[in-house]
Amino acid sequence: MRGWVWVWVLFLPVLAQSFEVAQGEARYRVREQLVQVGITDAVGTTKAVRGQVTLQGGRASGEFVVDLRELRSDQSRRDNYLRQNTLQTDRFPTATFRPKEVRGLPSPLPQSGRFPVQVVGDLTLREATEEVVWEGEAEFKGGEVQVLLKTEFPFEKFRLVQPRVAVVLSVENRIRLEVELTLRRR
Template identity: 30%
Template structure:
């Protein structure tokens, strides 16, 4: 199944700054104190050798308790007295990938930005409406741009690594991105996990003037995807 693949992740990138931006003063500070919600990391502890061929049509599924599908972001925010990490994520992710002759030929992933969550309801609303403007840009997408040889992924329940390159669209802006990803063949599933480094300003994502905390320009899009063959 997925082996050297630059696979689908659209990931999204759900990203960008879900951090403080709320109102002002003490209220704002209290709203950005939590560490947020993160997409998980790949877990291969209970993985089994693959039980299906890699070639075919694959779709993103919800996954399971070990490797649940999620896409999110991680950023540093700088408060008056400290520097901290904040993150957000969503499980509302869809996508597909096509593999032929052990080569990933195309793939796309779509992230529903309206369902991005951190660890604070009020912050969630502000991130969506004031930063990501999800009413105007409700989805983020990643579309594979180059075929990927998948022949190097292990078949013994351990992960391999591939470089993924594609077009990432966030906030209505598209940029080409590349990043290394882990790929795990686990029974009838393929698990993909990795982090895409990005600059939010490249996607016209600005921090509102009323936000007390400074949001770092550089951040990560965190991706964990579970894929299964389409019936």
């Protein structure tokens, strides 16, 4: 029995693998109807993404942080409104995601291949933390993994108020988040 314990201890690091963000981009998409423009998607992006994750079997631990003060869309007025009112980035400058589970990856993790995945974890926006499920894919290429994930939810899930300004006739009650990450094995 003692021999099995040593085998487990020796192979445990092989089973658990850690990755860190080498580069990334986070986006939000919200459908809005503008006066004189019509229906369009408001899209804001930032490359201010950092974090790391450890995967072992289907379990995940770690943390990803997005600096919300760096979000930019095609309109500075929208960006200022979002920072000052909806996200209140002076008080809550970041969004944090703590993964708990990754579904769809083989164990042990491969060196190559593309896999559809679901990532389950806790997302914190402002003072609200809620479980979300991201859908997407992970492509393994040697020491790196390209990840594209999407999730969506209504504003009220995180106690956010839908924007209401004169030039915007309506804003759909759906926030779509997307992340594209290049993760490097540590």
